[in-house]
Amino acid sequence: xxxxxxxxxxxxxxxxxxxxxxxxxxxxxxxxxxxxxxxxxxxxxxxxxxxxxxxxxxxxxxxxxxxxxxxxxxxxxxxxxxxxxxxxxxxxxxxxxxxxxxxxxxxxxxxxxxxxxxxxxxxxxxxxxxxxxxxxxxxxxxxxxxxxxxxxxxxxxxxxxxxxxxxxxxxxxxxxxxxxxxxxxxxxxxxxxxxxxxxxxxxxxxxxxxxxxxxxxxxxxxxxxxxxxxxxxxxxxxxxxxxxxxxxxxxxxxxxxxxxxxxxxxxxxxxxxxxxxxxxxxxxxxxxxxxxxxxxxxxxxxxxxxxxxxxx
Amino acid sequence: xxxxxxxxxxxxxxxxxxxxxxxxxxxxxxxxxxxxxxxxxxxxxxxxxxxxxxxxxxxxxxxxxxxxxxxxxxxxxxxxxxxxxxxxxxxxxxxxxxxxxxxxxxxxxxxxxxxxxxxxxxxxxxxxxxxxxxxxxxxxxxxxxxxxxxxxxxxxxxxxxxxxxxxxxxxxxxxxxxxxxxxxxxxxxxxxxxxxxxxxxxxxxxxxxxxxxxxxxxxxxxxxxxxxxxxxxxxxxxxxxxxxxxxxxxxxxxxxxxxxxxxxxxxxxxxxxxxxxxxxxxxxxxxxxxxxxxxxxxxxxxxxxxxxxxxxxxxxx
Numbered sequence: 223x224x225x226x227x228x229x230x231x232x233x234x235x236x237x238x239x240x241x242x243x244x245x246x247x248x249x250x251x252x253x254x255x256x257x258x259x260x261x262x263x264x265x266x267x268x269x270x271x272x273x274x275x276x277x278x279x280x281x282x283x284x285x286x287x288x289x290x291x292x293x294x295x296x297x298x299x300x301x302x303x304x305x306x307x308x309x310x311x312x313x314x315x316x317x318x319x320x321x322x323x324x325x326x327x328x329x330x331x332x333x334x335x336x337x338x339x340x341x342x343x344x345x346x347x348x349x350x351x352x353x354x355x356x357x358x359x360x361x362x363x364x365x366x367x368x369x370x371x372x373x374x375x376x377x378x379x380x381x382x383x384x385x386x387x388x389x390x391x392x393x394x395x396x397x398x399x400x401x402x403x404x405x406x407x408x409x410x411x412x413x414x415x416x417x418x419x420x421x422x423x424x425x426x427x428x429x430x431x432x433x434x435x436x437x438x439x440x441x442x443x444x445x446x447x448x449x450x451x452x453x454x455x456x457x458x459x460x461x462x463x464x465x466x467x468x469x470x471x472x473x474x475x476x477x478x479x480x481x482x483x484x485x486x487x488x489x490x491x492x493x494x495x496x497x498x499x500x501x502x503x504x505x506x507x508x509x510x511x512x513x514x515x516x517x518x519x520x521x522x523x524x525x526x527x528x529x530x531x532x533x534x
Numbered sequence: 535x536x537x538x539x540x541x542x543x544x545x546x547x548x549x550x551x552x553x554x555x556x557x558x559x560x561x562x563x564x565x566x567x568x569x570x571x572x573x574x575x576x577x578x579x580x581x582x583x584x585x586x587x588x589x590x591x592x593x594x595x596x597x598x599x600x601x602x603x604x605x606x607x608x609x610x611x612x613x614x615x616x617x618x619x620x621x622x623x624x625x626x627x628x629x630x631x632x633x634x635x636x637x638x639x640x641x642x643x644x645x646x647x648x649x650x651x652x653x654x655x656x657x658x659x660x661x662x663x664x665x666x667x668x669x670x671x672x673x674x675x676x677x678x679x680x681x682x683x684x685x686x687x688x689x690x691x692x693x694x695x696x697x698x699x700x701x702x703x704x705x706x707x708x709x710x711x712x713x714x715x716x717x718x719x720x721x722x723x724x725x726x727x728x729x730x731x732x733x734x735x736x737x738x739x740x741x742x743x744x745x746x747x748x749x750x751x752x753x754x755x756x757x758x759x760x761x762x763x764x765x766x767x768x769x770x771x772x773x774x775x776x777x778x779x780x781x782x783x784x785x786x787x788x789x790x791x792x793x794x795x796x797x798x799x800x801x802x803x804x805x806x807x808x809x810x811x812x813x814x815x816x817x818x819x820x821x822x823x824x825x826x827x828x829x830x831x832x833x834x835x836x837x838x839x840x841x842x843x844x845x846x847x848x849x850x851x
Contacts, residue, residue, distance in 0.1 A: 236678075237681070237682075237684075237685040238685075240681070241686065244682065244685070248694055253699070253701070253702040364833060364836070365829060366825070368787070368807050368825065369807075369825035369829055372807070372810075372818070372822070375814055376814055379814070467688045471687070471688035471689040471690070474693065474788070474792060475788055489693070490792055493794070494793070496701075498698070501697065505690055505694050508690055509685055509687060511687075513685075
């Protein structure tokens, strides 16, 4: 168990190192001189040197990288190029709550809808309920998020025009404003989770121990919860990581199209302004979020299925 | 009688019937895969010859469209227009013909998909094959490199790369530069997966008797790789590349949507979607055209990929 966890932690550290190194290298390879840009391309060697020193860009590259990582460890993500004197952390802090609510909301929604639907489909295999659920979930999984947004917003506007109850499609003032963005973001992972649950549940229900439990005369509910679900939900843990990765890409699209002030939109804005420290920071932040999710998954997995940790 | 004939040597006609159907025959028997293939061929033809043909057919030079006859639009200025005899799919809010833009946009999608899969096969499959065959430090280097790129969730690395080098690529080579950059960025995300697939398959093939036999008679590793392993991973490579095209087409649209792909005067499906979104209330059709096209394209690539996989390995069905 300890060896397993240590190895997982080791690989997480490697991933973290890769994230920081690659983002650093890419940002340094970026064409154009950020300081000249900051100074509006005026020639002023004295100010240039001062700014260069302030941002630490006068050091050799390996030193810059070490300083960058050192800063990261202290929670210091550097200064914005676009808004001189403004720490990147302040800029991120503005967008973080929005993205966090959006992402966690979508993760929760896709699980609490996807898992039960997957179970129902498995229990009613090849029946009409299964057909409907499977088709619906395949649709949700395959439809590109921006097409879904278009469809839902159009429906919503049609309802609104007909003076029927409808959801707000812009702004975040009311709680109801979150419904559409969260649903769209959740859609593809909801389909994914339902499909995994269904196939894993079908596999488990075909196992010998289920037949044994049945022949013992246990009630269907006990078989389902104690023998079925417990084993069927394990593979679901492994898809949590990929689901979060889906959400990260999806969040960019959803935040952009619903015009929400989250991390995704902050990144897109910084891209337009060539504000590399902010771009670097958001990349690392999102990477770390997925990394944490994967670590938690591994931990849970080894708790729920001790064989994994023993085999390593 | 039937039993006896099965025991006897089969006649010529029977022998032909009993040989397993060819790969093509098995693929064609799958109606979803066949329909997808037909659709994709139609799309490729339309994207290749469509733009020049349509200009001649519909209107020599696409006329600026007038504002639609709309009673209740809230945004001032010309909004998108509806299909007509001259403009078969209507026009966008700037008065550009939608079908003409769609056809050019499809060119972008297909070109990017083709470029990415080329890189995927040349780089990803080769590295996976080398790593699986030679093992040792080759495997270590390839696997760690792939792990590093896997550190970035989803499209994040592609977003980062196309964002930072976008302007430079545009300045050097215009739209072509953007296209190459977007393809490279997307390939950066997808080659590690290809390498991992091929490496895994290679490792399992190495345990098979025919490879062990080749090793036993003293064949060189490079010979084993090219003559014994490669022919057996080609199917996997083709399947993986076709399935990956579905995500590449989608991801290219996401990059365009975020403003990181082909830039506004040009056209791509993602850009069309981004542009039609604000005018959804006045004209949903202009969003439906690129949206539906993209969805169909993604579905067609996935069905075709699934079909190829099933045709190559009938036991998976």
